[in-house]
Structures are given as structure tokens and as C-alpha cells.
Amino acid sequence: TVHTRDQIELPPPAIDNRLTVHPLWPEIDRISTEQIQAAFEGVGGEIGWQLFAEEGDMRMYRREVEVDGMVMDPLKAMHKVRGVSAREMCHYFFNPRYRYEWETTLEQMTIVEEISSDALVFHQTFKRIWPASQRDALFWSHVRASSENTFAVTNHSTTNTEYPANSSACIRLFVTVCLACRSTYPAGEQPTRDNITTSIAYCSTVNPGGWAPAGVLRAVYKREYPKFLKRFTGYVVDQCKDKPLAI
Ligand code: 16C
Numbered sequence: 001t002v003h004t005r006d007q008i009e010l011p012p013p014a015i016d017n018r019l020t021v022h023p024l025w026p027e028i029d030r031i032s033t034e035q036i037q038a039a040f041e042g043v044g045g046e047i048g049w050q051l052f053a054e055e056g057d058m059r060m061y062r063r064e065v066e067v068d069g070m071v072m073d074p075l076k077a078m079h080k081v082r083g084v085s086a087r088e089m090c091h092y093f094f095n096p097r098y099r100y101e102w103e104t105t106l107e108q109m110t111i112v113e114e115i116s117s118d119a120l121v122f123h124q125t126f127k128r129i130w131p132a133s134q135r136d137a138l139f140w141s142h143v144r145a146s147s148e149n150t151f152a153v154t155n156h157s158t159t160n161t162e163y164p165a166n167s168s169a170c171i172r173l174f175v176t177v178c179l180a181c182r183s184t185y186p187a188g189e190q191p192t193r194d195n196i197t198t199s200i201a202y203c204s205t206v207n208p209g210g211w212a213p214a215g216v217l218r219a220v221y222k223r224e225y226p227k228f229l230k231r232f233t234g235y236v237v238d239q240c241k242d243k244p245l246a247i
Pocket of ligand 1: 106126128133175177220225228
């Protein structure tokens with residue numbers, strides 16, 4: 001079989017063996033499983049989720065949570081995108097090659113460790129939010145196929161002695177993010193760009209790691225999350241439109 005470079009790097013259909021022998025595997029497996037399950041749970045019946053942004057098929061909810069005066073509001077977003085698959089969506093979110101093209105909060109990204117084809121460790125510095133100090137983050141990222149037509153990427157903070165927290169001008173923040181995607185197409189038909197729809201659930205909790213003014217933070221939140229999800233999904237649609245559909 002002839003594979004193009006792009007096909008080879010699509011998220012694998014099963015967990016890479018190299019990941020399952022890595023010391024982080026038990027944590028990666030547990031947190032990914034929990035996050036993917038939570039991502040597909042609705043917000044409708046749950047108390048405390050408030051809608052803060054709505055545009056077309058995109059809906060964004062948050063819960064106001066403060067710990068010692070620090071904003072840690074969990075965010076949950078739902079979206080529907082036509083013409084791309086769950087696997088393609090997760091490919092562009094996971095693969096660092098594309099990150100600078102859609103991630104607008106990013107200043108610098110470094111690949112700290114390549115665990116396997118489906119797991120990486122990243123160090124990222126973010127643009128500074130005035131008047132707070134600049135932030136950085138160190139997190140593993142794992143992409144997996146979960147159920148039928150479903151793929152997800154989970155990102156979760158970790159530690160590494162070569163990247164100690166709060167040693168530079170940056171304050172280390174802590175993040176748990178999950179992008180879970182499920183494709184559907186009419187029963188009895190073959191999936192094509194014309195009949196496929198992908199439902200997205202994006203969940204994020206960011207612990208700012210140190211003081212930052214609550215008002216400024218919530219304002220940044222409200223502006224940046226919708227901007228991210230619209231830009232990212234638009235980017236994927238754009239990248240995919242002249243390529244064969246990858247399921
Ligand atoms: O999930 C997203 N991106 C992934 C790949 O990069 C990955 C990243 C997670 C880090 C999320 C934390 C971002 C903090 C940015 C702070 C600076 C923002 C400056 C913007 C001003 C131009 O999973 C997409 C992430 C979309 C992030 C939206 C912004 C969230 C703001 C939350 C506030 C954090 C506290 C900062 C304390 C000063």
C-alpha cells in the first residue's frame with residue numbers, strides 16, 4: 001500500500017505500543033478515559049453551567065469557580081462542523097506541525113518528549129495578559145480512537161526536571177483540556193465530505209497558577225475561547241477541503 005505522509009501521521013486506530021510501556025501511561029490512560037466520558041455528558045441537566053457564547057451551532061458554557069480568589073472556571077463547548085471527520089479534527093489539534101497556524105494565545109511551543117505516535121509532551125509559553133505575569137505550561141497530549149467514529153485529544157499538565165516551574169519570568173499554569181469528536185453520516189451511505197458531520201465537545205479547566213485579576217481573566221476567557229473554537233474548526237475545514245476524507 002502507498003501511504004502519503006499525511007495519512008501516516010493521522011491518529012492511529014489503536015493505542016501505540018510504545019505508549020503503554022511509558023511511565024506516564026497509567027495516568028494518561030486514566031485521565032483520558034475520564035475526560036472523554038465527561039466531554040460527552042450534556043450540560044442540560046447539570047446545575048451551574050451557564051451559556052456565555054452562542055454562534056451558529058457553537059455553544060459555550062462555564063461554571064464560575066474560584067479557589068482562594070483565583071478564577072478556575074471550567075469551560076465546556078459544543079459545536080457541529082460539516083465536511084470533516086472526527087479523526088481529521090483530532091489530527092490537526094494534536095499534531096504540533098499545525099499549531100502556530102491556529103493557536104493565537106501561543107508565544108512559543110517546544111516538544112519536550114516524543115513518547116509515541118499518539119503521545120507527546122509539550123512546553124508552551126503564552127502571550128502575556130496585562131497586568132498579570134506571563135504564563136507557561138508543561139503538558140502531555142494524547143490522541144486516541146475511542147468508540148465508533150469517535151476520536152479525542154486530551155492534554156494534561158505534568159512535570160519534568162528539565163523544565164522546572166516558576167524558574168523564569170513565567171508563572172506555571174495548569175491545564176486539563178479535552179477535545180472529543182464524533183462523526184455521523186446517514187445510515188447505509190458511505191461517508192463523504194458532503195454527508196459527514198462532526199460533533200465536537202471541548203472541555204477546558206485552566207488553573208492560572210498564581211494571582212491574576214478575576215475580572216481581566218474572565219474577560220479574556222469570554223473573548224478567547226469562542227475565537228479559538230471558530231478559528232480552529234475553520235482552519236480544519238479549510239485544510240481538508242481538497243484532500244480525500246480520512247475516517
Ligand atoms: O486547547 C487549546 N490549545 C491547546 C494547544 O495549545 C492546549 C493549550 C492549553 C493552554 C490553555 C491555556 C491558555 C492560557 C493562555 C493565557 C494567555 C492568553 C493570552 C491571550 C491574549 C491575546 O490545550 C486552545 C486554548 C484556548 C485558550 C483560550 C484562552 C483561555 C484563557 C484562560 C486564562 C488563563 C489564565 C492566564 C493567567 C494570566
